[in-house]
Amino acid sequence: MSQTASKPVPIPDTVSATFFDGARGGELMLQHCASCGGWSFPVRERCPHCFAGSLGWRAASGRGTLYTFAIMHQVMHPGFAASVPYNVSQIDLEEGVRMVSNVVGVANDALRIGMKLEVCFEDVGDNVRIPKFRPAAD
Amino acid sequence: MANQPKGSIVGLGVTPMGKIYGRRAVDFAAEAIALALDDAGLTKNDIDGLLINANIPNDMDPRTQMALGFENLTLINVMNGYGSTAGAMMQYACMAIREGLAKTVVLVYADAPLTPSRGAGQSYSGPHRFPLNGMAGLKAHYGDFGANLGYAMAARRHMHLYGTSEDHFGIIAVGQRKWAQMSPRAQMKAPMTMADHHNSRWIAEPLRLLDCCLVSNGAVAVIVTSPERARDLKQPPVHVLGYATCAPGDNLNTARHPAVETGAKRSGEMAFRMAGITRDDIGTCQLYDCYTYTVLVTLEDYGFCAKGEGGPFVADGKLGPGGSLPTNTGGGQLSGYYMWAFTPLSEAVVQVRGQGGARQVPRNDHVLVSGNGGILNFHSTLILSRHPSS
Numbered sequence: 001m002s003q004t005a006s007k008p009v010p011i012p013d014t015v016s017a018t019f020f021d022g023a024r025g026g027e028l029m030l031q032h033c034a035s036c037g038g039w040s041f042p043v044r045e046r047c048p049h050c051f052a053g054s055l056g057w058r059a060a061s062g063r064g065t066l067y068t069f070a071i072m073h074q075v076m077h078p079g080f081a082a083s084v085p086y087n088v089s090q091i092d093l094e095e096g097v098r099m100v101s102n103v104v105g106v107a108n109d110a111l112r113i114g115m116k117l118e119v120c121f122e123d124v125g126d127n128v129r130i131p132k133f134r135p136a137a138d
Numbered sequence: 139m140a141n142q143p144k145g146s147i148v149g150l151g152v153t154p155m156g157k158i159y160g161r162r163a164v165d166f167a168a169e170a171i172a173l174a175l176d177d178a179g180l181t182k183n184d185i186d187g188l189l190i191n192a193n194i195p196n197d198m199d200p201r202t203q204m205a206l207g208f209e210n211l212t213l214i215n216v217m218n219g220y221g222s223t224a225g226a227m228m229q230y231a232c233m234a235i236r237e238g239l240a241k242t243v244v245l246v247y248a249d250a251p252l253t254p255s256r257g258a259g260q261s262y263s264g265p266h267r268f269p270l271n272g273m274a275g276l277k278a279h280y281g282d283f284g285a286n287l288g289y290a291m292a293a294r295r296h297m298h299l300y301g302t303s304e305d306h307f308g309i310i311a312v313g314q315r316k317w318a319q320m321s322p323r324a325q326m327k328a329p330m331t332m333a334d335h336h337n338s339r340w341i342a343e344p345l346r347l348l349d350c351c352l353v354s355n356g357a358v359a360v361i362v363t364s365p366e367r368a369r370d371l372k373q374p375p376v377h378v379l380g381y382a383t384c385a386p387g388d389n390l391n392t393a394r395h396p397a398v399e400t401g402a403k404r405s406g407e408m409a410f411r412m413a414g415i416t417r418d419d420i421g422t423c424q425l426y427d428c429y430t431y432t433v434l435v436t437l438e439d440y441g442f443c444a445k446g447e448g449g450p451f452v453a454d455g456k457l458g459p460g461g462s463l464p465t466n467t468g469g470g471q472l473s474g475y476y477m478w479a480f481t482p483l484s485e486a487v488v489q490v491r492g493q494g495g496a497r498q499v500p501r502n503d504h505v506l507v508s509g510n511g512g513i514l515n516f517h518s519t520l521i522l523s524r525h526p527s528s
Contacts, residue, residue: 010276011272013272068397070286071290077283083281130276
Protein backbone atom coordinates (compact mmCIF):
# COMPACT_ATOMS: atom_id res chain seq x y z
CA MET A 1 0.00 0.00 0.00
CA SER A 2 1.38 3.33 -0.98
CA GLN A 3 1.39 6.35 1.28
CA THR A 4 -0.34 9.51 0.17
CA ALA A 5 2.30 12.08 -0.64
CA SER A 6 1.82 15.67 0.50
CA LYS A 7 2.39 18.89 -1.36
CA PRO A 8 5.77 20.37 -0.49
CA VAL A 9 5.62 22.67 2.53
CA PRO A 10 8.03 25.60 2.33
CA ILE A 11 10.68 25.95 5.01
CA PRO A 12 11.01 29.67 5.80
CA ASP A 13 14.60 30.89 5.56
CA THR A 14 16.26 34.09 6.76
CA VAL A 15 15.27 36.27 3.82
CA SER A 16 11.68 34.98 3.60
CA ALA A 17 10.95 34.82 7.35
CA THR A 18 8.94 38.07 7.37
CA PHE A 19 6.83 36.89 4.46
CA PHE A 20 5.91 33.65 6.21
CA ASP A 21 5.48 35.31 9.62
CA GLY A 22 3.06 37.74 7.99
CA ALA A 23 1.12 34.96 6.34
CA ARG A 24 0.79 33.19 9.69
CA GLY A 25 -0.80 36.39 11.01
CA GLY A 26 -3.08 36.79 8.01
CA GLU A 27 -1.11 39.50 6.18
CA LEU A 28 0.46 39.48 2.74
CA MET A 29 3.87 41.00 3.38
CA LEU A 30 5.84 42.41 0.47
CA GLN A 31 9.17 44.14 0.30
CA HIS A 32 9.03 47.91 0.00
CA CYS A 33 11.93 50.24 -0.78
CA ALA A 34 12.56 53.13 1.63
CA SER A 35 14.46 55.01 -1.10
CA CYS A 36 12.13 54.90 -4.09
CA GLY A 37 8.88 53.57 -2.64
CA GLY A 38 8.78 50.65 -5.07
CA TRP A 39 7.35 47.27 -4.12
CA SER A 40 8.97 44.00 -5.11
CA PHE A 41 8.34 40.29 -5.29
CA PRO A 42 9.76 37.67 -4.94
CA VAL A 43 12.18 38.27 -2.07
CA ARG A 44 15.36 40.14 -2.89
CA GLU A 45 18.23 41.75 -1.04
CA ARG A 46 18.26 44.92 -3.14
CA CYS A 47 15.51 47.02 -4.71
CA PRO A 48 14.99 45.98 -8.36
CA HIS A 49 13.77 49.48 -9.25
CA CYS A 50 16.47 51.81 -7.85
CA PHE A 51 19.04 49.24 -6.65
CA ALA A 52 19.17 50.73 -3.17
CA GLY A 53 19.92 48.34 -0.34
CA SER A 54 17.05 49.67 1.76
CA LEU A 55 14.27 47.15 1.37
CA GLY A 56 11.89 46.82 4.27
CA TRP A 57 8.58 45.04 4.60
CA ARG A 58 5.01 46.30 4.50
CA ALA A 59 1.62 44.69 4.50
CA ALA A 60 0.16 44.77 1.02
CA SER A 61 -3.51 45.34 0.24
CA GLY A 62 -3.97 41.74 -0.83
CA ARG A 63 -6.13 42.98 -3.70
CA GLY A 64 -5.41 42.33 -7.35
CA THR A 65 -6.64 41.07 -10.67
CA LEU A 66 -6.00 37.84 -12.53
CA TYR A 67 -3.31 38.55 -15.16
CA THR A 68 -3.13 35.07 -16.61
CA PHE A 69 -3.38 31.43 -15.57
CA ALA A 70 -2.75 27.90 -16.74
CA ILE A 71 -4.34 24.61 -15.79
CA MET A 72 -1.71 22.02 -14.93
CA HIS A 73 -2.42 18.42 -15.95
CA GLN A 74 1.04 16.93 -15.42
CA VAL A 75 1.97 15.45 -12.05
CA MET A 76 5.51 16.72 -11.58
CA HIS A 77 5.53 15.97 -7.84
CA PRO A 78 3.64 13.11 -6.17
CA GLY A 79 1.97 15.54 -3.77
CA PHE A 80 -0.14 16.87 -6.63
CA ALA A 81 -1.50 13.54 -7.86
CA ALA A 82 -4.88 14.22 -6.29
CA SER A 83 -4.90 17.91 -7.27
CA VAL A 84 -4.61 17.80 -11.07
CA PRO A 85 -5.91 19.58 -12.97
CA TYR A 86 -5.09 22.62 -10.82
CA ASN A 87 -4.52 26.27 -11.67
CA VAL A 88 -1.30 28.22 -11.40
CA SER A 89 -2.05 31.89 -11.77
CA GLN A 90 -0.33 35.24 -12.02
CA ILE A 91 -2.05 37.95 -10.02
CA ASP A 92 -1.35 41.63 -10.62
CA LEU A 93 -1.43 43.18 -7.17
CA GLU A 94 -2.44 46.80 -6.66
CA GLU A 95 1.12 47.50 -5.50
CA GLY A 96 2.55 46.83 -8.97
CA VAL A 97 3.97 43.37 -8.46
CA ARG A 98 2.84 40.25 -10.26
CA MET A 99 2.64 37.28 -7.92
CA VAL A 100 2.35 33.60 -8.75
CA SER A 101 -0.23 31.74 -6.67
CA ASN A 102 -3.30 29.49 -6.88
CA VAL A 103 -6.83 30.87 -7.17
CA VAL A 104 -9.18 28.98 -4.87
CA GLY A 105 -12.93 29.00 -4.32
CA VAL A 106 -13.72 29.00 -8.03
CA ALA A 107 -13.82 26.22 -10.61
CA ASN A 108 -10.98 26.22 -13.12
CA ASP A 109 -13.39 26.79 -16.00
CA ALA A 110 -14.80 29.88 -14.27
CA LEU A 111 -11.42 31.61 -14.08
CA ARG A 112 -11.37 34.79 -16.16
CA ILE A 113 -8.45 37.08 -16.87
CA GLY A 114 -9.15 40.44 -15.27
CA MET A 115 -11.34 39.06 -12.47
CA LYS A 116 -10.92 40.80 -9.12
CA LEU A 117 -9.20 38.73 -6.47
CA GLU A 118 -8.29 39.02 -2.80
CA VAL A 119 -5.75 37.19 -0.71
CA CYS A 120 -6.73 34.40 1.66
CA PHE A 121 -4.57 32.05 3.70
CA GLU A 122 -4.41 28.29 3.87
CA ASP A 123 -2.93 26.21 6.68
CA VAL A 124 -0.57 23.64 5.23
CA GLY A 125 0.89 22.22 8.44
CA ASP A 126 4.23 22.69 10.20
CA ASN A 127 2.90 26.06 11.42
CA VAL A 128 3.04 27.38 7.85
CA ARG A 129 0.24 29.34 6.17
CA ILE A 130 0.25 30.05 2.46
CA PRO A 131 -1.28 33.06 0.70
CA LYS A 132 -3.71 32.12 -2.03
CA PHE A 133 -6.32 34.17 -3.85
CA ARG A 134 -10.10 33.97 -4.13
CA PRO A 135 -12.68 36.00 -6.01
CA ALA A 136 -13.07 39.38 -4.30
CA ALA A 137 -16.11 39.77 -2.07
CA ASP A 138 -17.28 43.06 -3.56
CA MET B 139 31.36 47.17 -48.72
CA ALA B 140 29.35 48.21 -45.73
CA ASN B 141 28.16 44.95 -44.29
CA GLN B 142 30.92 42.38 -44.23
CA PRO B 143 30.37 39.03 -42.50
CA LYS B 144 31.29 38.93 -38.84
CA GLY B 145 32.41 35.34 -39.23
CA SER B 146 31.57 32.23 -41.20
CA ILE B 147 30.25 28.79 -40.34
CA VAL B 148 32.30 26.08 -42.02
CA GLY B 149 31.37 22.88 -40.20
CA LEU B 150 28.22 21.24 -38.90
CA GLY B 151 27.88 17.99 -36.96
CA VAL B 152 24.53 16.58 -35.86
CA THR B 153 24.46 13.22 -34.08
CA PRO B 154 21.53 10.79 -34.18
CA MET B 155 18.80 12.23 -31.97
CA GLY B 156 16.24 10.96 -29.50
CA LYS B 157 15.97 7.83 -27.39
CA ILE B 158 19.57 6.78 -27.67
CA TYR B 159 20.35 5.44 -24.23
CA GLY B 160 23.49 4.64 -22.30
CA ARG B 161 25.66 7.50 -23.53
CA ARG B 162 26.73 10.64 -21.70
CA ALA B 163 26.27 14.18 -23.00
CA VAL B 164 30.03 14.59 -23.43
CA ASP B 165 30.19 11.49 -25.63
CA PHE B 166 27.49 12.91 -27.89
CA ALA B 167 29.49 16.16 -27.92
CA ALA B 168 32.62 14.33 -29.07
CA GLU B 169 30.70 12.64 -31.88
CA ALA B 170 29.14 15.93 -33.03
CA ILE B 171 32.54 17.65 -33.05
CA ALA B 172 34.09 14.77 -35.01
CA LEU B 173 31.25 15.01 -37.55
CA ALA B 174 31.68 18.79 -37.80
CA LEU B 175 35.44 18.52 -38.30
CA ASP B 176 34.94 15.96 -41.04
CA ASP B 177 32.23 18.11 -42.60
CA ALA B 178 34.61 21.09 -42.65
CA GLY B 179 37.68 19.16 -43.76
CA LEU B 180 39.50 20.14 -40.59
CA THR B 181 41.23 18.17 -37.84
CA LYS B 182 41.11 18.52 -34.08
CA ASN B 183 44.47 20.29 -34.12
CA ASP B 184 42.98 23.10 -36.18
CA ILE B 185 40.67 24.03 -33.30
CA ASP B 186 41.83 26.76 -30.92
CA GLY B 187 38.49 27.78 -29.41
CA LEU B 188 35.75 25.83 -27.65
CA LEU B 189 32.46 27.35 -26.51
CA ILE B 190 30.23 24.98 -24.59
CA ASN B 191 26.51 25.53 -24.15
CA ALA B 192 25.47 24.78 -20.59
CA ASN B 193 22.52 22.41 -20.32
CA ILE B 194 19.82 21.76 -17.73
CA PRO B 195 21.51 18.77 -16.01
CA ASN B 196 24.72 20.89 -15.80
CA ASP B 197 26.94 18.10 -17.07
CA MET B 198 28.53 20.17 -19.85
CA ASP B 199 31.06 22.12 -17.80
CA PRO B 200 34.50 23.64 -18.45
CA ARG B 201 36.17 20.25 -17.90
CA THR B 202 34.62 19.17 -21.19
CA GLN B 203 37.81 20.60 -22.67
CA MET B 204 39.85 17.85 -21.00
CA ALA B 205 37.27 15.15 -21.63
CA LEU B 206 37.45 15.90 -25.33
CA GLY B 207 41.26 16.06 -25.35
CA PHE B 208 41.69 19.61 -26.59
CA GLU B 209 45.00 21.36 -25.84
CA ASN B 210 46.25 24.94 -25.85
CA LEU B 211 42.87 26.49 -26.57
CA THR B 212 42.97 30.29 -26.57
CA LEU B 213 39.18 30.65 -26.26
CA ILE B 214 37.25 28.46 -23.81
CA ASN B 215 34.02 29.02 -21.93
CA VAL B 216 30.69 27.58 -20.87
CA MET B 217 27.88 29.93 -21.77
CA ASN B 218 24.29 30.01 -20.58
CA GLY B 219 21.36 32.11 -21.69
CA TYR B 220 19.21 28.96 -21.69
CA GLY B 221 17.60 28.46 -25.09
CA SER B 222 19.03 31.71 -26.42
CA THR B 223 22.66 30.70 -25.87
CA ALA B 224 23.66 29.61 -29.38
CA GLY B 225 23.20 33.17 -30.67
CA ALA B 226 25.33 34.59 -27.87
CA MET B 227 27.98 31.92 -28.49
CA MET B 228 28.08 32.91 -32.15
CA GLN B 229 28.54 36.56 -31.14
CA TYR B 230 31.41 35.72 -28.83
CA ALA B 231 33.10 33.41 -31.33
CA CYS B 232 32.91 35.95 -34.16
CA MET B 233 34.13 38.81 -31.97
CA ALA B 234 37.03 36.70 -30.70
CA ILE B 235 38.00 35.68 -34.24
CA ARG B 236 37.87 39.31 -35.40
CA GLU B 237 40.05 40.31 -32.45
CA GLY B 238 42.58 37.63 -33.33
CA LEU B 239 42.02 35.72 -30.10
CA ALA B 240 41.22 32.48 -31.91
CA LYS B 241 41.06 31.30 -35.50
CA THR B 242 38.71 28.33 -35.53
CA VAL B 243 36.10 27.91 -32.83
CA VAL B 244 33.82 24.97 -32.06
CA LEU B 245 30.39 25.71 -30.57
CA VAL B 246 28.71 22.68 -29.04
CA TYR B 247 25.46 21.71 -27.33
CA ALA B 248 24.96 18.21 -25.93
CA ASP B 249 22.41 16.64 -23.63
CA ALA B 250 21.31 13.16 -22.60
CA PRO B 251 18.39 13.53 -20.19
CA LEU B 252 16.26 10.69 -21.61
CA THR B 253 16.44 7.38 -19.79
CA PRO B 254 14.39 4.22 -20.40
CA SER B 255 12.85 4.35 -16.93
CA ARG B 256 10.87 7.60 -17.04
CA GLY B 257 8.73 9.57 -19.46
CA ALA B 258 10.17 12.42 -21.51
CA GLY B 259 8.05 14.90 -19.55
CA GLN B 260 9.90 14.01 -16.37
CA SER B 261 13.36 14.30 -17.94
CA TYR B 262 14.18 17.65 -16.42
CA SER B 263 12.04 17.34 -13.29
CA GLY B 264 11.40 15.16 -10.31
CA PRO B 265 10.98 15.65 -6.57
CA HIS B 266 14.75 15.85 -6.12
CA ARG B 267 14.76 19.03 -8.19
CA PHE B 268 12.35 20.92 -5.95
CA PRO B 269 13.96 22.94 -3.19
CA LEU B 270 11.75 23.66 -0.19
CA ASN B 271 13.56 26.61 1.32
CA GLY B 272 11.96 30.03 1.38
CA MET B 273 10.33 31.45 -1.73
CA ALA B 274 11.40 28.50 -3.87
CA GLY B 275 9.41 26.32 -1.50
CA LEU B 276 6.42 28.63 -1.90
CA LYS B 277 6.58 28.17 -5.69
CA ALA B 278 6.72 24.40 -5.20
CA HIS B 279 3.70 24.48 -2.90
CA TYR B 280 1.70 26.22 -5.63
CA GLY B 281 2.69 23.44 -8.01
CA ASP B 282 4.55 25.88 -10.25
CA PHE B 283 6.93 23.37 -11.82
CA GLY B 284 8.83 23.62 -15.07
CA ALA B 285 8.56 25.64 -18.24
CA ASN B 286 5.26 24.20 -19.49
CA LEU B 287 3.24 26.26 -17.02
CA GLY B 288 5.09 29.48 -17.71
CA TYR B 289 4.59 29.24 -21.45
CA ALA B 290 0.98 28.15 -20.96
CA MET B 291 0.35 31.30 -18.94
CA ALA B 292 2.03 33.39 -21.64
CA ALA B 293 -0.04 31.76 -24.38
CA ARG B 294 -3.24 32.27 -22.36
CA ARG B 295 -2.49 35.97 -22.02
CA HIS B 296 -1.96 36.29 -25.78
CA MET B 297 -5.21 34.40 -26.48
CA HIS B 298 -7.05 36.72 -24.12
CA LEU B 299 -5.67 39.93 -25.61
CA TYR B 300 -5.81 39.02 -29.29
CA GLY B 301 -8.17 36.10 -29.82
CA THR B 302 -5.37 33.69 -30.68
CA SER B 303 -6.80 30.18 -30.87
CA GLU B 304 -5.96 26.52 -30.67
CA ASP B 305 -6.22 26.39 -34.47
CA HIS B 306 -3.40 28.94 -34.71
CA PHE B 307 -1.17 26.81 -32.51
CA GLY B 308 -2.24 23.65 -34.32
CA ILE B 309 -1.34 24.86 -37.80
CA ILE B 310 2.22 25.56 -36.58
CA ALA B 311 2.57 22.04 -35.17
CA VAL B 312 1.08 20.41 -38.27
CA GLY B 313 3.31 22.39 -40.63
CA GLN B 314 6.45 21.50 -38.72
CA ARG B 315 5.53 17.83 -38.67
CA LYS B 316 5.30 17.93 -42.45
CA TRP B 317 8.79 19.41 -42.59
CA ALA B 318 10.05 16.77 -40.15
CA GLN B 319 8.87 14.02 -42.47
CA MET B 320 11.48 15.26 -44.97
CA SER B 321 14.31 15.58 -42.44
CA PRO B 322 16.59 12.55 -41.85
CA ARG B 323 17.44 13.52 -38.25
CA ALA B 324 13.89 14.31 -37.12
CA GLN B 325 12.48 12.23 -34.25
CA MET B 326 8.77 12.52 -35.08
CA LYS B 327 7.65 11.56 -38.55
CA ALA B 328 4.16 10.10 -38.12
CA PRO B 329 1.57 12.18 -39.99
CA MET B 330 -0.21 14.79 -37.86
CA THR B 331 -3.57 16.41 -38.59
CA MET B 332 -5.25 19.36 -36.91
CA ALA B 333 -7.55 16.84 -35.24
CA ASP B 334 -4.51 14.97 -33.89
CA HIS B 335 -3.29 18.24 -32.43
CA HIS B 336 -6.65 19.18 -30.90
CA ASN B 337 -7.13 15.69 -29.48
CA SER B 338 -3.69 15.40 -27.93
CA ARG B 339 -3.77 15.47 -24.15
CA TRP B 340 -3.49 18.61 -22.13
CA ILE B 341 -0.08 19.31 -20.64
CA ALA B 342 -0.78 22.73 -19.16
CA GLU B 343 -3.90 24.34 -20.62
CA PRO B 344 -3.96 26.01 -23.09
CA LEU B 345 -0.99 23.93 -24.27
CA ARG B 346 -1.45 20.35 -25.43
CA LEU B 347 1.14 17.63 -25.89
CA LEU B 348 1.58 18.55 -29.57
CA ASP B 349 2.24 22.18 -28.66
CA CYS B 350 5.33 21.14 -26.71
CA CYS B 351 8.86 20.42 -27.83
CA LEU B 352 10.48 17.03 -27.68
CA VAL B 353 13.27 15.95 -25.38
CA SER B 354 16.38 14.60 -27.09
CA ASN B 355 19.58 12.80 -26.36
CA GLY B 356 22.19 13.99 -28.83
CA ALA B 357 24.54 16.84 -29.75
CA VAL B 358 25.13 19.51 -32.36
CA ALA B 359 28.49 21.12 -33.09
CA VAL B 360 29.18 24.10 -35.34
CA ILE B 361 32.61 25.35 -36.43
CA VAL B 362 33.19 29.06 -37.00
CA THR B 363 36.16 30.80 -38.58
CA SER B 364 36.97 34.00 -40.47
CA PRO B 365 35.27 34.67 -43.82
CA GLU B 366 38.71 34.69 -45.47
CA ARG B 367 39.63 31.25 -44.17
CA ALA B 368 36.14 29.93 -44.93
CA ARG B 369 36.70 30.43 -48.66
CA ASP B 370 39.34 27.70 -48.76
CA LEU B 371 37.42 25.02 -46.86
CA LYS B 372 35.29 22.12 -47.99
CA GLN B 373 31.75 23.44 -47.60
CA PRO B 374 29.99 26.47 -49.04
CA PRO B 375 30.53 29.09 -46.31
CA VAL B 376 27.59 30.25 -44.25
CA HIS B 377 28.26 33.88 -43.44
CA VAL B 378 27.13 35.50 -40.20
CA LEU B 379 25.87 38.95 -41.20
CA GLY B 380 24.10 39.99 -38.02
CA TYR B 381 23.75 39.03 -34.38
CA ALA B 382 22.11 40.51 -31.32
CA THR B 383 20.65 39.48 -27.99
CA CYS B 384 18.01 41.04 -25.77
CA ALA B 385 16.70 40.06 -22.34
CA PRO B 386 13.44 41.90 -21.64
CA GLY B 387 13.36 41.36 -17.86
CA ASP B 388 11.36 39.24 -15.46
CA ASN B 389 7.65 38.47 -15.66
CA LEU B 390 6.78 39.51 -12.12
CA ASN B 391 6.52 43.25 -12.53
CA THR B 392 3.20 44.63 -13.70
CA ALA B 393 4.99 47.18 -15.88
CA ARG B 394 6.51 44.40 -18.03
CA HIS B 395 4.89 41.89 -20.36
CA PRO B 396 7.61 39.59 -21.67
CA ALA B 397 4.96 36.90 -22.14
CA VAL B 398 3.60 38.80 -25.13
CA GLU B 399 6.45 41.25 -25.93
CA THR B 400 9.68 39.35 -26.26
CA GLY B 401 13.33 40.22 -26.81
CA ALA B 402 12.89 39.32 -30.48
CA LYS B 403 11.86 42.90 -31.19
CA ARG B 404 14.97 44.69 -30.01
CA SER B 405 17.48 41.99 -30.94
CA GLY B 406 15.82 41.63 -34.35
CA GLU B 407 16.07 45.33 -35.09
CA MET B 408 19.74 45.34 -34.07
CA ALA B 409 20.61 42.24 -36.11
CA PHE B 410 18.83 43.47 -39.26
CA ARG B 411 20.56 46.85 -38.98
CA MET B 412 23.93 45.13 -38.61
CA ALA B 413 23.27 42.84 -41.57
CA GLY B 414 22.03 45.69 -43.77
CA ILE B 415 19.02 43.70 -44.97
CA THR B 416 15.29 43.77 -44.24
CA ARG B 417 12.65 41.18 -43.41
CA ASP B 418 11.70 40.98 -47.09
CA ASP B 419 15.15 39.54 -47.81
CA ILE B 420 14.52 36.58 -45.50
CA GLY B 421 13.65 33.42 -47.44
CA THR B 422 13.23 31.10 -44.46
CA CYS B 423 12.98 31.46 -40.70
CA GLN B 424 14.40 29.02 -38.20
CA LEU B 425 12.69 30.10 -34.98
CA TYR B 426 13.06 28.79 -31.48
CA ASP B 427 10.01 26.62 -30.84
CA CYS B 428 9.94 25.27 -27.32
CA TYR B 429 6.18 25.61 -27.86
CA THR B 430 3.99 26.46 -30.83
CA TYR B 431 3.18 29.75 -29.13
CA THR B 432 6.86 30.77 -29.12
CA VAL B 433 6.94 30.69 -32.93
CA LEU B 434 3.83 32.83 -33.18
CA VAL B 435 4.95 35.53 -30.76
CA THR B 436 8.46 35.61 -32.24
CA LEU B 437 7.10 36.26 -35.75
CA GLU B 438 5.14 39.21 -34.36
CA ASP B 439 8.12 40.70 -32.57
CA TYR B 440 10.31 40.39 -35.67
CA GLY B 441 7.62 42.43 -37.42
CA PHE B 442 6.41 39.85 -39.95
CA CYS B 443 2.96 40.92 -38.77
CA ALA B 444 1.62 43.40 -36.23
CA LYS B 445 1.49 42.58 -32.50
CA GLY B 446 -1.54 40.38 -31.91
CA GLU B 447 -1.91 39.28 -35.53
CA GLY B 448 0.34 36.23 -35.29
CA GLY B 449 -2.63 33.88 -35.24
CA PRO B 450 -4.28 35.09 -38.45
CA PHE B 451 -0.78 35.44 -40.00
CA VAL B 452 0.06 31.73 -39.63
CA ALA B 453 -3.50 30.47 -40.21
CA ASP B 454 -3.08 29.91 -43.96
CA GLY B 455 -0.25 27.46 -43.36
CA LYS B 456 2.40 29.77 -44.79
CA LEU B 457 5.05 28.35 -42.44
CA GLY B 458 4.69 24.81 -43.78
CA PRO B 459 5.91 23.15 -46.99
CA GLY B 460 4.77 25.13 -50.03
CA GLY B 461 3.98 28.19 -47.91
CA SER B 462 5.24 31.72 -48.47
CA LEU B 463 7.40 31.82 -45.32
CA PRO B 464 8.90 28.35 -44.84
CA THR B 465 9.77 28.10 -41.15
CA ASN B 466 11.46 25.43 -39.03
CA THR B 467 12.11 23.33 -42.09
CA GLY B 468 13.81 20.53 -40.18
CA GLY B 469 10.72 20.05 -38.00
CA GLY B 470 12.10 22.32 -35.30
CA GLN B 471 12.08 21.26 -31.69
CA LEU B 472 8.42 20.27 -31.90
CA SER B 473 9.03 17.43 -34.35
CA GLY B 474 12.75 17.39 -35.16
CA TYR B 475 15.02 17.42 -32.12
CA TYR B 476 15.42 19.52 -28.96
CA MET B 477 18.91 21.00 -28.84
CA TRP B 478 18.02 24.48 -27.60
CA ALA B 479 18.96 27.09 -30.25
CA PHE B 480 21.28 24.61 -31.94
CA THR B 481 18.13 23.17 -33.49
CA PRO B 482 17.28 26.30 -35.51
CA LEU B 483 20.97 27.11 -36.04
CA SER B 484 21.75 23.66 -37.47
CA GLU B 485 18.82 23.75 -39.88
CA ALA B 486 19.78 27.26 -40.99
CA VAL B 487 23.25 26.02 -41.94
CA VAL B 488 21.72 23.19 -44.00
CA GLN B 489 19.37 25.58 -45.80
CA VAL B 490 21.98 28.27 -46.55
CA ARG B 491 24.26 25.61 -48.02
CA GLY B 492 21.44 24.26 -50.18
CA GLN B 493 21.79 20.81 -48.63
CA GLY B 494 18.17 20.40 -47.50
CA GLY B 495 17.25 17.75 -50.06
CA ALA B 496 13.46 17.33 -50.27
CA ARG B 497 12.94 20.12 -47.74
CA GLN B 498 15.34 22.62 -49.34
CA VAL B 499 13.74 26.05 -49.68
CA PRO B 500 14.22 27.93 -52.97
CA ARG B 501 15.07 31.30 -51.38
CA ASN B 502 18.08 30.57 -49.19
CA ASP B 503 20.01 33.82 -49.57
CA HIS B 504 19.30 35.01 -46.03
CA VAL B 505 18.03 32.99 -43.10
CA LEU B 506 16.72 34.38 -39.79
CA VAL B 507 17.55 32.31 -36.70
CA SER B 508 16.18 32.88 -33.20
CA GLY B 509 16.97 31.56 -29.77
CA ASN B 510 14.83 31.99 -26.67
CA GLY B 511 15.23 31.04 -23.05
CA GLY B 512 13.62 31.24 -19.65
CA ILE B 513 9.94 32.05 -19.93
CA LEU B 514 10.60 34.35 -22.90
CA ASN B 515 13.20 36.16 -20.74
CA PHE B 516 16.21 35.79 -23.07
CA HIS B 517 16.41 36.16 -26.82
CA SER B 518 19.05 35.92 -29.53
CA THR B 519 18.89 36.68 -33.24
CA LEU B 520 21.25 35.59 -36.00
CA ILE B 521 21.13 36.47 -39.68
CA LEU B 522 22.99 33.96 -41.84
CA SER B 523 23.67 34.34 -45.54
CA ARG B 524 25.09 32.64 -48.61
CA HIS B 525 26.58 35.96 -49.62
CA PRO B 526 29.77 37.44 -48.15
CA SER B 527 28.17 40.90 -48.08
CA SER B 528 24.65 42.25 -48.05
